[in-house]
Amino acid sequence: MNQGKICVSVCGTNVDAVLARMDRARDAGADVIEIRFDCVDRSEIDQLLAKLETRAEQLLITFRPIEQGGAREITRRERIEFWDKVASGLGKKHLVDIEYNIDFPVAIDKDGIIGSAHYFDGRRGDLIDEFEDLWKFPCGAVKLAVSVNDASDAVDVWKLLDHGRPAIAIAMGEAGKWTRILGLANGAFLTYASLEAADATAPGQISTEDLRNVFRVKDIDQRTHVYAVLAGDTTYSLSPYMHNAAFATVGLDSVFVPMQVGDLDAFIRRMVAGATRETELHFKGFSVTNPHKQSVMKFLDEIDPAARRIGAVNTIKIEHGKLHGFNTDAPGFIRPLTNIYGDLRGARASVVGAGGAARACVYALKEAGSDVTLLARDTAKAASMAEEFDVRIEQLTKGDRRLTTDILVNATPLGTTGDRQNESVAVSDELAGVKLVYDLVYNPAETKLIKEAKTAGVMTLGGLEMLVAQGTRQFEIWTGGEAPVDVMKAAVEERLNQTYAA
Numbered sequence: 214m215n216q217g218k219i220c221v222s223v224c225g226t227n228v229d230a231v232l233a234r235m236d237r238a239r240d241a242g243a244d245v246i247e248i249r250f251d252c253v254d255r256s257e258i259d260q261l262l263a264k265l266e267t268r269a270e271q272l273l274i275t276f277r278p279i280e281q282g283g284a285r286e287i288t289r290r291e292r293i294e295f296w297d298k299v300a301s302g303l304g305k306k307h308l309v310d311i312e313y314n315i316d317f318p319v320a321i322d323k324d325g326i327i328g329s330a331h332y333f334d335g336r337r338g339d340l341i342d343e344f345e346d347l348w349k350f351p352c353g354a355v356k357l358a359v360s361v362n363d364a365s366d367a368v369d370v371w372k373l374l375d376h377g378r379p380a381i382a383i384a385m386g387e388a389g390k391w392t393r394i395l396g397l398a399n400g401a402f403l404t405y406a407s408l409e410a411a412d413a414t415a416p417g418q419i420s421t422e423d424l425r426n427v428f429r430v431k432d433i434d435q436r437t438h439v440y441a442v443l444a445g446d447t448t449y450s451l452s453p454y455m456h457n458a459a460f461a462t463v464g465l466d467s468v469f470v471p472m473q474v475g476d477l478d479a480f481i482r483r484m485v486a487g488a489t490r491e492t493e494l495h496f497k498g499f500s501v502t503n504p505h506k507q508s509v510m511k512f513l514d515e516i517d518p519a520a521r522r523i524g525a526v527n528t529i530k531i532e533h534g535k536l537h538g539f540n541t542d543a544p545g546f547i548r549p550l551t552n553i554y555g556d557l558r559g560a561r562a563s564v565v566g567a568g569g570a571a572r573a574c575v576y577a578l579k580e581a582g583s584d585v586t587l588l589a590r591d592t593a594k595a596a597s598m599a600e601e602f603d604v605r606i607e608q609l610t611k612g613d614r615r616l617t618t619d620i621l622v623n624a625t626p627l628g629t630t631g632d633r634q635n636e637s638v639a640v641s642d643e644l645a646g647v648k649l650v651y652d653l654v655y656n657p658a659e660t661k662l663i664k665e666a667k668t669a670g671v672m673t674l675g676g677l678e679m680l681v682a683q684g685t686r687q688f689e690i691w692t693g694g695e696a697p698v699d700v701m702k703a704a705v706e707e708r709l710n711q712t713y714a715a
Contacts, residue, residue, distance in 0.1 A: 215434045217397030218244035220273055221406050221421050222414040224252035224284065228261045237408055239270055241421040245308065245403065247273040249414055250295065251283035262298055272307040273327070273403075274299055281312050282331045282358075282415065293317055313350040328352035333385070333416075335360040340369050344376065354379035354402060360416060361389045364472040365479040368491050374400045381405075385416040387448055388473040391441070393419055395470065395494065398433040427457050428468055438467040438497040440691065443480070445504050447471035449630045449656045451705045452500050455684050458704035462697045467497070477505050481512045487534050498691045499529040500684075503626060506542075506569025513538040523576045524601070525569030528687045539690055542573035545683025546653070547581060553674055554620065554649055558582035563616065565609060565638045566624030567595040570653055574624050575602050586618065588638075609638065616643050623652045628660035630712075637661040641668040648672060655680045658709050677705060 221243035225231035231248060238246045253261055265272060276295050277283035296319045299309060304321035311319060313328040328350035330343055336359045347355040355378065359370045367384030371392055374382050379402050384392045396404045406421040407413040424430045442452045456469035474480045482489045485496060501509050506525040510516060513526065514535040520526050526538035551557060562583040564574045571587070578585045579602060587602075588609040589595035599606035616639060627636040639662065644650060650666035655676030666673045685696035 214432055215397045217401055217431070218403050219397075219406050219421060219424055219430065220245040220247050220403045221408060222247040222249060222418070223408070224249045224412070224414050226252060226254050227257045228253075228264060231261055232264065234408060234412075235268070235270065238421070241408065242425055243270070243406070243421060245271045245273050247275055247310070247405070247414075249284065250274065250276040251278070251285055251287060255291075258295070259298070262303065266302055272303065273310055274303055274307060275310040277310070277312070277331075281329075282333055289317070296321070310356070311352070313347050313352075313355070323351040324353040326350075326352035327354045327356050327381070329356035329358070329381075332359045335362070335366075336369070340372070344373060347373075348376070348378065354381065356381040356383070356403075358383040358385055358415070359389075360385045362386065363475045363479070364388050364391060365474070365476060365483045367392050368483050371399075371492055383415075387417055387446075387471070390417050390419060390447075391470045391472055393417065394424070394428045394430055394468065395433075395439070397430050398435055398437055398468075399494075404430060427454060428470070429457070429461065433466070433468050435495070436466065437495065438465070439494050440467060440469045440498045440500070441472040441496065442469070442500045442502060443472050443474045443477070443505055443509070444502045445473070445475060446631075447473040450502070451656060451680065451708055452684065454704045454708045455681065455701045456500075456688065459688050459697050459701050462700045463692075463694060465692065467692075469500075472499075474505065477508055477512075485531075485536075486512075497531050498687075499531075500687055501527045501529060503568060503570070507572075510538060512536060519543065519576075523569075523572050525572045527569065527573070527683065528690055530690055539687075540573055541683040541686035541690070542570055542679075543577040543580075544686055545679045545681075546574050547577040548682045549674060549678035550620070550649075550651060551581070553672070557620075559584065560619045561617070562586070562620040562622065563588050563607075563618040564622045564624055565589070566622075567598050568624065571624035572598065572602075574622050574653075575604060578622075579604070583620070614643065615646050617646060619648045621647050621650050623650075623654065623660075623662055626654065628652060628654045628657075628662050630656045635661055637665055639665060641665045644669040644671050649674060652676055653679055655705075656709065656712075677702075677709075681705060 221238035223234040278287045300320040310327045357373050361367045361384040367389045370382050370384045373380045406424045407418045410420050453469050460467040516538040520540035523540050527542050528539040530537045560583045562578045563586045565588045585604040587599045587606045590609045623638050649672045651674040652660050652662045653676040654660045663673050681702045688696040
């Protein structure tokens with residue numbers, strides 16, 4: 214448990230819209246409600262200020278110009294007049310957010326002021342000058358928000374919390390979400406949330422519902438064990454919903470966060486390795502996914518024999534400062550397949566892909582006695598993998614032949630939500646002779662490939678079953694306890710339903 218507060222940002226063009234959103238924020242459990250006056254039409258500002266004088270909630274008043282992330286251009290004169298009005302009323306009982314480099318005096322008691330700086334174009338490296346300028350501003354707390362593209366870049370912003378003064382450190386964007394989740398546990402007195410993901414007023418802002426009930430940010434502190442998914446793109450990952458539901462169900466003081474990592478070397482060096490890390494987040498384990506399953510192996514102290522044979526790690530447990538690597542993809546992949554297909558001995562299986570997931574599939578299928586073929590558009594790139602596992606390799610063509618296999622496995626990102634959602638490794642005409650299509654992509658639940666298979670009348674298996682199966686094994690490795698399988702599956706299904714019902 215920590216003493217921090219969740220601040221819900223509210224943006225609306227008129228009085229009625231703002232008041233309605235304030236009611237929703239209050240009902241959602243906001244501790245503080247930020248009113249973004251830069252969103253409000255000029256003609257509505259005075260009326261809204263008057264309405265707010267009777268509100269009981271603690272408010273944070275913001276009137277930010279566009280260069281500081283505001284919704285519109287605001288003249289210097291407008292700002293002076295606005296803050297004079299706030300000083301005579303709301304500023305006496307609520308918080309205000311004012312840019313630290315403001316060039317005119319504000320007649321509000323400094324204890325109620327948050328002196329803020331926003332860098333939407335990003336700032337890399339040493340931020341000590343910005344820190345020092347923030348400390349000079351007459352305010353009760355400081356806030357630094359900087360856009361980042363990689364999780365480890367957020368460390369530079371995070372260091373603001375080490376200075377022993379009330380502070381808010383936010384790394385904006387998907388790669389900085391971990392700062393919003395772990396901020397309260399590490400001394401930040403506020404973290405910002407949106408009413409819904411679509412209502413975010415800053416990049417990477419998380420909904421109030423998720424902060425409170427998925428990540429449980431009010432319940433964690435510096436002793437909480439932290440787990441994370443390491444991925445090149447965490448926007449589509451369902452692992453946080455699955456694992457946080459499991460932690461909550463069994464009563465563990467643990468939290469699972471997204472870590473969008475492009476530079477794996479920098480992440481390990483700055484955030485994990487004992488001799489070089491620049492911050493202590495009490496990491497206890499990682500779920501590793503595309504594109505790091507193979508490259509992460511060089512950083513590990515020990516690797517499970519099966520994972521070493523597969524040549525890919527998707528699970529890391531940190532114990533006594535050492536990183537232990539495992540592969541739960543292989544058992545997670547094979548269990549749902551045998552449940553639906555039956556005995557795999559002698560079955561012809563074709564795997565599309567050449568990354569860490571494909572390696573786990575090939576390994577598991579060979580262990581089960583299947584006759585495995587690796588399908589690749591670029592056979593030269595996949596040749597070493599085919600030789601390593603002693604399997605055939607064939608050119609993957611599209612639209613001009615029927616696949617001669619019993620089981621087709623897609624172990625590529627094709628079909629994943631986003632730019633590649635409408636892509637498929639095969640179309641219905643090619644699938645007529647296939648008995649089962651297994652797509653490891655789980656987001657969306659029904660991919661383009663699954664739709665093509667259904668059109669062809671072929672039995673299908675989606676990636677959700679594998680996600681849950683490998684996730685339950687991860688939970689067991691990390692905790693030593695039995696995983697709440699039904700809870701984990703329900704959490705993933707609920708999130709998928711919410712996503713595609715929106």
